[in-house]
Amino acid sequence: xxxxxxxxxxxxxxxxxxxxxxxxxxxxxxxxxxxxxxxxxxxxxxxxxxxxxxxxxxxxxxxx
Numbered sequence: 001x002x003x004x005x006x007x008x009x010x011x012x013x014x015x016x017x018x019x020x021x022x023x024x025x026x027x028x029x030x031x032x033x034x035x036x037x038x039x040x041x042x043x044x045x046x047x048x049x050x051x052x053x054x055x056x057x058x059x060x061x062x063x064x
Contacts, residue, residue, distance in 0.1 A: 010046060018041075036057055039056045039057055
């Protein structure tokens with residue numbers, strides 16, 4: 001088990017990472033699909049692992 005404080009910091013850090021990534025993508029004139037945003041949101045909330053998030057996103061784009 002992870003202490004609540006550690007879990008909250010982890011999810012906060014993941015949310016900050018997503019915000020930075022979204023800003024970077026917008027700066028390139030693009031945006032994530034709603035499906036990808038949903039998967040990334042699950043990751044940020046700690047519902048899925050980083051490995052699972054990558055698998056799902058890569059699967060959406062036909063990448064191995």
